[in-house]
Amino acid sequence: MDVARLAGVSPSTVSRILNGTAKVSDDKRLAVLAAIDKVSFAPNQMAQGLKKGRSLTIGIVVQDISSPFFDETLRGIDDGLKGTGYASVIVSGHWNAEEEADRVRLLLARKVDGIILLSGRISDEAVLGFSSQRPIVSTGRALHTRTALGFKTDNEYGAWLAVRHLVELGHRRIAFISGPTNNHDADERLAGYRRALAESQIDIDPALVVEGNYHEASGMMAMNRLFDTHQQFTAVFAANDLSAYGARLALYRKGIRVPDDISLVGFDDLPGSSYTTPPLTTVRQPMYDMGRIATQALLRLINGDTVQGEIPPVELVVRETTRRVR
Structure with a gap:
């Protein structure tokens, strides 16, 4: 030697x-x-890992590999792994609880040292069960045990921020393009929309709430449904930025100007949202930080250390798609 x-x-x-x-x-x-x-x-890190009975590999269950939302979180995970000797294996759950569970079992069979679960529909009980085999850190849920930890965004508060911003600009007829049913994040954002209106003593009109599925096409179709039913509104809050992109296209095709005729707000603050025409007012989620902090927490769980960590809060980013109502 x-x-x-x-x-x-x-x-x-x-x-x-x-x-x-x-x-x-x-x-x-x-x-x-x-x-x-x-x-x-x-x-030789692999040799050292084998001596400790570890694979130096973590598994990541992502719901939609093509989504820019998960891109930012994965970038945070990648940076969190730098210099640790760990590599990652990425699989997709496609927002299906059974498929997510199958993917977790696959990762466990490959002897990963721990798993990061990005959102999803698998139950908390199932996550806790799997964590008895390997440590798990999950986003989008509140967990805190010796082998399972969750980091959760305050979706209700974020939606409340968005709608309060529109109310403060004088808007009273505010349409909402929601997320899919049976989705915790979507339910919480709907609750935030309703709370902001109720606190402002604005009647909630069910006809102004149209369901989407967090994709661009659903935002465009939801906006078209509002037009087809002849709803009157001066602002639109979309449950995520991708839905806002689709809504913006529908408005453009109708010759409706943003924000001169209708104000528009999204949720997430994807990297592209500052480059839309005009740049999108939105609620910023700490996606990159969430990935990095989740990775650091998982490595501490793997080492048997105690973990205490918080992600930064959501915040409203005001750009050029909102203005005071005329």
């Missing part, structure tokens, strides 16, 4: 120094460190 030869010690001494288990003189320790620097030596 080059490091041992250059330092004048045995290979086992080098190994024990690297593992922090050797009781040696400062001269020997400095000699080993100098030799490592000279030969640009790096410990």
